[in-house]
Amino acid sequence: MTIREHLRRADEPSRRTFVSGLAAGLFGVGTSPLASPLSGALTQDGAVPLRHATAKRVIYLYMSGGMSQLDTFSPKPGAATQGPTEAIQSNADDVRVSEHFPLMARHMDKVCVVESMNSNQGAHAQGQYYMHTSYELRGTIRHPSLGAWLNYMAGPVNETLPGHVAINGGLYNASGGFLESKYMPLPIGSAEDGLQNSARADGVSEGIFDRRMRRLREMNDAFRDRYNTKEVRAYGDMYEQALSLMDSQDLDAFDISKEPESIQEAYGTDPFGKGCLLARRLIEHDVRFVEVVKSGWDTHAENFDQMGELCPPVDRALSALLADLDARGLLEDTMVVLATEFGRTPRINTQRDGRDHYPKAFSCLLAGGGIQGGVKYGKTDAEGHEVTEDIVTVEDFNATIAYGLGLPTEYEMYSPSGRPFRVAHKGIPVKAMFA
Amino acid sequence: MRRFRGLDPDVRREIDSRAAFSEWLTDSDTPRFTTVIANRMWERAFGVALIEPVDDIKDDTVAANPALMSLLEDLMREVDYDLRAFLEILYTTDAYQRESIPDREGYAHQAPIMRRMSAEQCWDSMLTLVLPDIDATLNEPDAVALDIYASYEDLLSMDEEEFEEELEIMIVRYSDPMAYREMRRESRENDDQRNSARVRMLTDQLKKARKRGDTVTVERIVQSLRDLGITGVRGRDRLRVNYMARASDLPSPAPDGHFLRQFGQSKRDLISASHEDANIPQLLNLLNGFVEERLLDQTQAVLRREMIRARAPLAQINTAYVGVLSREPGPEEREMWLRIMRGDPRQGTKDMIWTLLNTHEFLFIR
Structure with missing residues (x-):
């Protein structure tokens, strides 16, 4: 099969099975025609020349559902649209935050509030996809999210841990897109449980395990020879990744119970707080990109009541995270991002006391x-x-x-189907946000 | 706004819009309804719809096989939208009975496409190997154990007398519901005063736990309130989550990190958010978790019991293959496992079950 045929085959639209299957199939270990560098096409990790980076890693906090800007970090005290949410002064002169962020008010000196966000996607799935990939959601291709781009362009730092981890994630959050399956985020369903089953079960010696694996590989190879599909190849590939992870010296990174109680307490005992703490442990072990999702922000009804439940865990975890990173000297080269698919209508939906989707300004x-x-x-x-x-x-x-991470935004990478894509599509870095 | 076809737009203002919408949606004269449901049922059975994606059908959409599509629409009308009857016909067609097609290239809907089992199918398949009767899992004794588990913290703080009293109440509750109701009615009359103070305290704790996002405590308090007769408190029924019961009998979605979610069960925060993708946690669960804990370590697991009953190595091998892969072993496979089982029958049996459950063949539907 020629490269071109390979490429064409790889572009079949197959919606959900697309993500992991495609790339893994193309990159069978060492046998792929694409393993040799092609100009601008998919090559090995870190093959892209980077520019000077101010950030080495990212903790990406995703507020799923569309976070209300007026009730969180961009209050408009006195405006008719503000509703009952009060504003409080932060430790930065020009920055006020809502009353729900008393802890963050003491850390706003570390934060740049981007108040002029604008999206063209007003529905959740489309908006989340766009926010994560910079491309619109289509039926025929899956684009990589930022974490996958970063690992692809800059290469791994820790060879034994995945470079991309997603905590509490959903379908349209972090994704490897059309890239090799090793760029897919490792999903962690519950930060408290960490990475489960990463050690051999009791009573299974290394010898027993290896014998089992030998036979399993034989059976799976035979199956793959007969049913050589992307999905089947992806499973084979993922088994090898799971095995190498089992051998990692850094598995402790996934265990937040190793943290002193005072630290656990500071981040909070809710899933988001625990997720943020796990994120910090992971980036300390050179995982490049960790996403933590906090859902529930779709406040069409009872927006103001719900803020009282949604904001405190974020206030606590984010302030703890910034302080903790700062104290460890990690904030210097770790970028903390808080993003959401869109904001919420300034106009209050009085019938339901809620706010609706608002991508225009958030x-x-x-x-x-x-x-x-x-x-x-x-x-x-x-x-x-x-x-x-x-x-x-x-x-x-x-x-x-991407600019902060030193990734060239104008660099074009060719997907397996031969189409050019850029890390942030047509985005232009706002250099003014850097110190 | 576009008007609904087959419905006078003026009528809309006078009637309940939801009722009108559902009426229109399910009216067999509504042109797209039959297409949509027939297409979706075909996708469910065969893995690839005649119109993809299933949720984007427009006026000018043409099915991949228009003749088949219109046949299916006729069939759907003929069975009067009885989905069970419709699927029964699909499942008994020659097309469905054929071996599945591994690749989409040149696929012409002649047979099912090869798919990985859905999360729910994976879970239920595993369970049928563990439980003798998967539908007999919601029995009372489990509920007692669960109840004790749910109020574990409370029980710890009790003194001996209180503890025994509480335990007795729990036993009565499940062994004799009538007596329990009577007992509760009496005790409620006595305890009304004490209870209202307790309810206030619990409600207060509930609020705080919610604020912390401490879902475990929330569930515990919600249950305690229910026990006090306070119903309608918001909280998800997580108690049944650890049950070994069919996916359809469990709360959906399962909590973060559950087997079902690892294998792609939808979180239900977005539509159509389930998937069949490989990921590391699900494989680690197969390699070192579920299979080992629930099957290999449990002599009560039905597959293990069947193996013991089979006795002879050859029969055991057959049992494992039929049980896990729904086929008999090939000659080479039979030879290989025979050799291993002669060496160490106990370990050999375990190794065989472990291996079969980790094969692609188990996960993919041919």
């Missing part, structure tokens, strides 16, 4: 990794309806993160 946060703290970037009008200054599109936002 807020995200950046901190650490060279980002200038204590500032707001971009402006909206007095009631928060429109961006009036320095609009930042989703693609620009991702390009800014």
